[in-house]
Amino acid sequence: MVKRIRFSLIYFLIALGVIFLIQQYIPTREFETISYSEFKVLLKEGLINDLGIKKDSIEGEFLEGAQEHLLSLRDERDERKIKRLKAIKVFFVYRMEDTDLLRELGEKGIRYSAKPEVTWFKTLLLWIIPIFIFIAIWGYLLRKMGAPGEGLMAIGKSKAKVYVEGETKITFEDVAGVDEAKEELKEVIAFLKTPQKFQSLGGKIPKGILLVGPPGTGKTLLARAVAGEAKVPFLSLSGSAFVEMFVGVGAARVRDLFSQAEKLAPCIIFIDEIDALGKARGISPVAGVDEREQTLTQLLSEMDGFDTKKGVIIMAATNRPEILDPALLRPGRFDRHILVDRPDLKGREDILRVHTARVKLTPGVDLKVLASMTPGMVGADIANIVNEAALLAARKNKEFIEMADFEEAIERTIAGLEKKSRVINKREREIVAYHECGHAIVASILPHADRIRRISIIPRGIAALGYTIHLPTEERYLLTKSELLDRITVMLGGRAAEELIFGEVSTGAKNDLERATEMAISMVKAYGMSEKLGPLSFDRGRPLFLEVPWSPPKDYSEETARKIDEDVKTIVVEAYERAKSILTERLEKIKKVASQLLEKEVIEGDELKKLLEG
Numbered sequence: 001m002v003k004r005i006r007f008s009l010i011y012f013l014i015a016l017g018v019i020f021l022i023q024q025y026i027p028t029r030e031f032e033t034i035s036y037s038e039f040k041v042l043l044k045e046g047l048i049n050d051l052g053i054k055k056d057s058i059e060g061e062f063l064e065g066a067q068e069h070l071l072s073l074r075d076e077r078d079e080r081k082i083k084r085l086k087a088i089k090v091f092f093v094y095r096m097e098d099t100d101l102l103r104e105l106g107e108k109g110i111r112y113s114a115k116p117e118v119t120w121f122k123t124l125l126l127w128i129i130p131i132f133i134f135i136a137i138w139g140y141l142l143r144k145m146g147a148p149g150e151g152l153m154a155i156g157k158s159k160a161k162v163y164v165e166g167e168t169k170i171t172f173e174d175v176a177g178v179d180e181a182k183e184e185l186k187e188v189i190a191f192l193k194t195p196q197k198f199q200s201l202g203g204k205i206p207k208g209i210l211l212v213g214p215p216g217t218g219k220t221l222l223a224r225a226v227a228g229e230a231k232v233p234f235l236s237l238s239g240s241a242f243v244e245m246f247v248g249v250g251a252a253r254v255r256d257l258f259s260q261a262e263k264l265a266p267c268i269i270f271i272d273e274i275d276a277l278g279k280a281r282g283i284s285p286v287a288g289v290d291e292r293e294q295t296l297t298q299l300l301s302e303m304d305g306f307d308t309k310k311g312v313i314i315m316a317a318t319n320r321p322e323i324l325d326p327a328l329l330r331p332g333r334f335d336r337h338i339l340v341d342r343p344d345l346k347g348r349e350d351i352l353r354v355h356t357a358r359v360k361l362t363p364g365v366d367l368k369v370l371a372s373m374t375p376g377m378v379g380a381d382i383a384n385i386v387n388e389a390a391l392l393a394a395r396k397n398k399e400f401i402e403m404a405d406f407e408e409a410i411e412r413t414i415a416g417l418e419k420k421s422r423v424i425n426k427r428e429r430e431i432v433a434y435h436e437c438g439h440a441i442v443a444s445i446l447p448h449a450d451r452i453r454r455i456s457i458i459p460r461g462i463a464a465l466g467y468t469i470h471l472p473t474e475e476r477y478l479l480t481k482s483e484l485l486d487r488i489t490v491m492l493g494g495r496a497a498e499e500l501i502f503g504e505v506s507t508g509a510k511n512d513l514e515r516a517t518e519m520a521i522s523m524v525k526a527y528g529m530s531e532k533l534g535p536l537s538f539d540r541g542r543p544l545f546l547e548v549p550w551s552p553p554k555d556y557s558e559e560t561a562r563k564i565d566e567d568v569k570t571i572v573v574e575a576y577e578r579a580k581s582i583l584t585e586r587l588e589k590i591k592k593v594a595s596q597l598l599e600k601e602v603i604e605g606d607e608l609k610k611l612l613e614g
């Protein structure tokens, strides 16, 4: 509607311009353009009168006989032209430099007057026409680039699709294998259902919730399930939708999204793949950053200005939390992080159950067995497998899906995933299991090491194949030397276990080694914990915001540098030997824990304790 009005305005202006043109440049009477020499002749003969003299041209009237004279001058033969000229009463001539003109006019007694040149109109045209052309091109480009249905005026409108209750019929039933995340989200649902009641009880609700986890683990699904469970509208938008070509558009979208949400409260705003928008500012000095920065700033200020009391929960999802701008994670923004991790054996079985509920299975299909065949896979992979199995069965004209179809589907999926190196093979799983056991057992022995909360061989994140979660006994700001040494020993426990069991080491310990070395370097250079070098600091820090490789200015001698290197090496090597000797004494236990881990994929802290005691 707005668009149409705007365009008819343009037409109106154009029409107005055309009218002006006609009035100014096409006189009402027909005229003859003559040459200056002809003009001079006619002047001398006294055949013209009533001249209007402008800066660049002269208009005037022919007197009796002027036309005939002109024709004789021109030696015109064409009957039609002769006839036409005879009927014409007015002439037009372009002016030339002619200092005698006025005198001659005076001598002949010809009436003349000055006429102003209409310049303002020309200037107007000179300005307006280019602007019209510009607007036309701009509008055309916009329509080409924008999503369908998006016109000149709709740029700032949010692309947010408002799924209202009836539409997101997804509930927690549809999301499996992420029980911890669900548990944490229950509070949010309770709040969304009855915000007033929640408030009067003094409940404090987080403003922003960030779902973190690898791709395909069901973050998007989970967010929609929260809306479905709470039966509130779900406004979702992808982070990349904010980032547009035009500066300011993204920011306008954010504003629009929040104002929509305010009207629909209680509701959920969900920003999927927020990393596209929330990349740390200043990481890459490339074009387009300005726009993203503006959008991000707008998002931050909207979040700050937003009152949770209104019943709007802002959720976001990312699989790359490490690149997010720290400002996004500050208290009052996305300060609650919920891990949506890869599912374990049991979780995969549950996900299989969810997805096979919609297909027909033969009684022989054992979901437990299928789950054990899909280590490392995420919900999206499993959904894919069920779909593939159904297709395979259909191709063979079966009425029900059989175990063999699933097996084939799994094989295909694994082949696809192996190319993307997301699934690990059997041998690798063993190495990972022993590696993680190494960390866990060393940690359980050393007095200053953090307690183990969980060991897992489910690949997590991008790099880590397995992981061991340590639970710090208390929040620590100060660490003693022996605590640091214990930590380094735990870090090296993984590699030590690999060496003891397999007689060789793998590349899997890269990160452990880096961290251990870094910690040892800090001990020597920053904390003055080296006996040989004494309580000196050799740490000059590193300038902030420097992306290029940088080597610190050394204000110590080569001799000292060598000693530092030696000391760091001693610390790491000694810790490694210590880890190895701890593990050598407990080979049986390692094997026991590792086989358990291979079977169950995850061992919780309490179980581990029992295993080690028993």
Ligand code: ADP
Pocket (backbone or CB within 6 Å): 174, 175, 176, 177, 178, 213, 214, 215, 216, 217, 218, 219, 220, 221, 222, 317, 351, 354, 378, 379, 380, 381, 383
């Ligand atoms: P993410 O947003 O984490 O990348 P999605 O939520 O887009 O993953 O998941 C893609 C699809 O995979 C979902 O639509 C669903 O069919 C399936 N899926 C993923 N995780 C789960 C899960 N935990 N339970 C059931 N289905 C899942």
Ligand code: MG
Pocket (backbone or CB within 6 Å): 219, 220, 221, 272, 273, 317
């Ligand atoms: Mg997603």
Ligand code: ZN
Pocket (backbone or CB within 6 Å): 435, 439, 491, 494, 495, 508, 509, 512
């Ligand atoms: Zn490790």
